[in-house]
Amino acid sequence: MASSDWVQPALPLKPQSVLLAPFEQYAPRWWMINVLCFPLSASSSSPQQIVSQLQAGLSRTMVEFPLLVGRVDNTPEADGKILIRVPDKPAAGVELSQTEHPSPTYAQLKARHFCTSSLTTAFGSDLLSVPEVIHGSVVFRARATFIPGGLLLTLGVSHAIADGEGFAVIQRAWARNTREASSAEHRGVLFNPLAFDQSRARLWKSNETGTLCRSSPYIFVDKHNINSSDTPPKAAPLTLQKLPTKETSPYVQPPFTSKHGMRCIWYFSPEKLQELKALASPCSEEDPIRWISTFDALTAFLWQRTAFVRQLSGQGFMHAKCFVSMNIRPRLQPPLHPEFLGNAADLSLVQHPSAELENEQTSDLATFHKALPKLARQIRAGIQGCNTAHYESLIRIITSLPSEKTLSMDTLPGDEPGLLLTDTSKTGTYATDWGTGLQCPQTSRFLMSDPGIPLNIFLVLPQLPNGGLELLAFFRQEVMDKLAEDKVFCRFAEFRGD
Numbered sequence: 001m002a003s004s005d006w007v008q009p010a011l012p013l014k015p016q017s018v019l020l021a022p023f024e025q026y027a028p029r030w031w032m033i034n035v036l037c038f039p040l041s042a043s044s045s046s047p048q049q050i051v052s053q054l055q056a057g058l059s060r061t062m063v064e065f066p067l068l069v070g071r072v073d074n075t076p077e078a079d080g081k082i083l084i085r086v087p088d089k090p091a092a093g094v095e096l097s098q099t100e101h102p103s104p105t106y107a108q109l110k111a112r113h114f115c116t117s118s119l120t121t122a123f124g125s126d127l128l129s130v131p132e133v134i135h136g137s138v139v140f141r142a143r144a145t146f147i148p149g150g151l152l153l154t155l156g157v158s159h160a161i162a163d164g165e166g167f168a169v170i171q172r173a174w175a176r177n178t179r180e181a182s183s184a185e186h187r188g189v190l191f192n193p194l195a196f197d198q199s200r201a202r203l204w205k206s207n208e209t210g211t212l213c214r215s216s217p218y219i220f221v222d223k224h225n226i227n228s229s230d231t232p233p234k235a236a237p238l239t240l241q242k243l244p245t246k247e248t249s250p251y252v253q254p255p256f257t258s259k260h261g262m263r264c265i266w267y268f269s270p271e272k273l274q275e276l277k278a279l280a281s282p283c284s285e286e287d288p289i290r291w292i293s294t295f296d297a298l299t300a301f302l303w304q305r306t307a308f309v310r311q312l313s314g315q316g317f318m319h320a321k322c323f324v325s326m327n328i329r330p331r332l333q334p335p336l337h338p339e340f341l342g343n344a345a346d347l348s349l350v351q352h353p354s355a356e357l358e359n360e361q362t363s364d365l366a367t368f369h370k371a372l373p374k375l376a377r378q379i380r381a382g383i384q385g386c387n388t389a390h391y392e393s394l395i396r397i398i399t400s401l402p403s404e405k406t407l408s409m410d411t412l413p414g415d416e417p418g419l420l421l422t423d424t425s426k427t428g429t430y431a432t433d434w435g436t437g438l439q440c441p442q443t444s445r446f447l448m449s450d451p452g453i454p455l456n457i458f459l460v461l462p463q464l465p466n467g468g469l470e471l472l473a474f475f476r477q478e479v480m481d482k483l484a485e486d487k488v489f490c491r492f493a494e495f496r497g498d
Contacts, residue, residue, distance in 0.1 A: 056181035065173065095142070155174075165344070217323060220407060280373055301372060332388050424459065
């Protein structure tokens, strides 16, 4: 049986309206859902005690991040632009619901690596129901689902107020406040939200050049000419979306799946990641880029293998495209506050001739790696190009667009022939201590909340305690089957479930 409580802020909040920064306005209008899995034993705190501590921690977190209490404001006269209004009603708060399930057990889910199909089949919308992103809708919800031997803590946040790193910011703050709530003598000082307001103001800053870097995927086209002959082929608009206006925000069941694709989880051990980095590292001192990261190497490998199994050239795509989503908090100068809650992200785009990723050399275990250094260098160069000058140029262009123009791309991330990589490996999820009764989560799983989410995505999940990485893949069934049959891919990746 489920119960629901509206948790109130620990201190009164000042009513406010936050206008999202120019590029934040183009964030996807869907929800991100994360399930944190905690083992519980007979000696653990009772469900009532755990929920009480979570409520106490959440009430303090709302003081640090008033946006969590906000409502989406997207009136028709706003022309698609979103405000987040923190209301002044005394009942303002965040919903934290609680439910208990007799089966499956925590041990049974763990045996299946907490694969998303096991979670959604067993619990469905009981994990979390999220509202439509409409005028007046909430932006954050959570649910504690107790099962024999464990707790599934599900958090949902509207992409309107947070990117992947912002989602992690919420989790870390809630964990810290819950940990301190379970030990009254160690209660710390709450963050002052002013620092985060200053960071959002930084996202409005533009320069005078309006010149984008070579790895920028953005173009600007006439709204009425999308897909016409005088624009790039398949130009994909990122127009601001006018949301439905309703008096209430009805809760809907999250579909979690798409009719057009499937998900599965792949695991890369620390040893395999080290091997990939060695194979993809620059071959000589004459290389202009002398260092690449493990993420660069992994991305190069995934880019090569997915291009190979998809055979893009046979579909008429002469170039395979790789989009990399980046957290720009540390990349701007001066950097944003590391705990800034918002959409502080950018995209890098690199391209490579499809035929070079599909030839016999790339299909052979002995020779596939010869192309990896070049691909990894392209990825590293693209990431380096997304800096302060590029971002401020992007803001300059967006804020000066005439009404008939819109931000666009010739290919949206995840559409053919693109591949989208999103990295959450550095969020520190598995080292985040939630305090007495919970400690650190054992597993983290992301669920899709919108059937319109594009395919051809790899989400790099938080780094595991052993240094390995799990990846959530979202592709068409036929592509997933080919990856599972690709001897090169399976030489490094281990299938963990769908």
